Amino acid sequence: MGATIKDVAALAGVAVSTASYALNGIGRVSTKTRDKVLDAARQLNYQKNGIASDLKRSRTNTIALLLSDLSGPYYSSLIKGVQEVSLNNGYDLIACSSIGGDSSTAVKFIKEKRVDGAIILAHNIPDRTIMDSAREGFPIVMLDRRLEHESVCYVEADHDKGGLLATNYLIENGHRRIAFVSGPASSKHNKDRYNGFTRAMNDHGLTIEPRWNLIGNFTEEGGYRAVKLMIAQGDLPEAVFFANDEMALGGITALQEAGIRVPEDISVIGFDDIVQARFLNPGLTTVRQPDYEVGALAVHLIFQILKGESVAQHYTLDTELVIRGTVRSIQN
Amino acid sequence: MGATIKDVAALAGVAVSTASYALNGIGRVSTKTRDKVLDAARQLNYQKNGIASDLKRSRTNTIALLLSDLSGPYYSSLIKGVQEVSLNNGYDLIACSSIGGDSSTAVKFIKEKRVDGAIILAHNIPDRTIMDSAREGFPIVMLDRRLEHESVCYVEADHDKGGLLATNYLIENGHRRIAFVSGPASSKHNKDRYNGFTRAMNDHGLTIEPRWNLIGNFTEEGGYRAVKLMIAQGDLPEAVFFANDEMALGGITALQEAGIRVPEDISVIGFDDIVQARFLNPGLTTVRQPDYEVGALAVHLIFQILKGESVAQHYTLDTELVIRGTVRSIQN
DNA sequence: CTGTTAGCGCGTTCAC
DNA sequence: GTGAACGCGCTAACAG
Helix, strand or coil: CCCCHHHHHHHHCCCHHHHHHHHHCCCCCCHHHHHHHHHHHHHHCCCCCHHHHHHHHCCCCEEEEEECCCCCCCCHHHHHHHHHHHHHCCCEEEEEECCCHHHCHHHHHHHCCCCCEEEEECCCCCHHHHHHHCCCCCCEEECCCCCCECCEEEEEECHHHHHHHHHHHHHHCCCCCEEEEECCCCCHHHHHHHHHHHHHHHHCCCCCCHHHEEECCCCHHHHHHHHHHHHHCCCCCCEEEECCHHHHHHHHHHHHHCCCCCCCCCEEECCECCHHHHHCCCCCCEEECCHHHHHHHHHHHHHHHHCCCCCCCEEEECCEEECCCCCCCCCC | CCCCHHHHHHHHCCCHHHHHHHHHCCCCCCHHHHHHHHHHHHHHCCCCCHHHHHHHHCCCCEEEEEECCCCCCCCHHHHHHHHHHHHHCCCEEEEEECCCHHHCHHHHHHHCCCCCEEEEECCCCCHHHHHHHCCCCCCEEECCCCCCECCEEEEEECHHHHHHHHHHHHHHCCCCCEEEEECCCCCHHHHHHHHHHHHHHHHCCCCCCHHHEEECCCCHHHHHHHHHHHHHCCCCCCEEEECCHHHHHHHHHHHHHCCCCCCCCCEEECCECCHHHHHCCCCCCEEECCHHHHHHHHHHHHHHHHCCCCCCCEEEECCEEECCCCCCCCCC
């Protein structure tokens, strides 16, 4: 167990350096010697110690995707984008979680230079930590927030425009009395979506009723509660714009429980296009973010920076309306 | 940038080893010296090179979860189990994919000893590779298949009993003419589920119609096709047991398209309890595996082995029936 | 008891 | 094709 390159060299009767060259297939070695070495390696079941190799090379050929929690939520398309582009560039990809904040695996990996670059989708890693790690030459791309720092850049969907898109769609379908269920006030994305909403409302001379500005905290439970509250107030709006799909899920449950039909009695629109959206009946109309593209671009930027090319600090991608069955057209 | 421990020692005016002791908080250093060192480290924004550290210690304090594809399917509960137990034991956890087979990140990490142990849920890593890596002291736990090797153990749900459970439930509800839609023949889990099915059928003296033994390959598409075929044959069964939920999803779509109602005209049961199952209308009745427990047990075993304690080679956990709305009771 | 010296871990790479 | 330095931090043995 655990043969080292020394053992291989000894068995093959060559110097360690020669063994290394042969193993890595870098010129300088006659075919005969190479074969001897490879043979010895096979006999000893030799596997190089990747850590020693990384240490010497001072690069790991690996990039990390930092998530708040490995067990979810499910950023399938985004990860696919990250994964495909990494692999195409010959880099390895690992995912790790930031549970535990500054003492988490995620933070350890960027701080201790265990990877060559990182993509961050983990709200609980403090800006400070990220900036400390973002030394010259250590590329970091943020996906969940903005961060002004020379060697950190960020990619995001245009949530503002997405909010506008969704709201305009409701208005085009004849809705005028529209409620908005927000996520947490601290969320930039929530704020952007809300901005888009207000812009659309104002553009069409519609008024935003304060009593229809509800808080749902981006959770299914929160959406459920918000709608319960709305129902308790009486006087329902014609449509509800949930700032994310999870809240819409909860909201729809609350509506169903009250015998209010979607979309016959009230229209609903969400944001994100999570997997479940398609499986509701009727399917949830929502706004899709270009997740795959966000992921792909993020890694692409990492490689640009690694190559020493300069990149912009900020990229915005478009969102797209996904029309299913929860919004109906009202004839006025 | 990139201060090393040498710089810290120099600035603090002590030897490197002293700096190391101070930084790691291992006795042998006066408070005063310690403070000087910590101060110097702070000033230089020092971060240890984790790779050098790992090399020296020859352990990484990290375990890896090897998945076929980081972008899905979504083993949320299982990963939660793995994650929580790892963290509780003070170990870091990383996830990586085996896309690319023997040249994948996953394989690289186990071969090159970049982690202290691994949990494998990646069918495309060859047995051979796993056995080569499973040297003395390198713990590997398999979740997706059995592998007979002294230092490899496996944990699995009782798929056979799960198949029995599902089938018995259909039979208890008066169904006698039952179809079975299989996954790929190569899948052990599929085979076990099918065994449970046949056992239940035989126990009740029911016959298995060959024309109702369909192949769906564990995919939504496959389930869809299988049901289309079944419909084309005419003479529908009373119930269909899909060997996994994804196929059930596809099958239900096919039934709907043909105007066949679930469960009024035909009952459906699945296996796995994927997230979507709950969101179908009606909710999909299915068999749940104890995913969290499987994950938690897997890591637990890793730690046992790491501590040099001996463990059994094989663990089986029970499955559970999740009753929702796709099976109806037939009065004969 | 505090602090230092020296060598190790393992593979890579440069100069000869 | 080879010897030896090197990457960086850890630690046993030793000196003060």
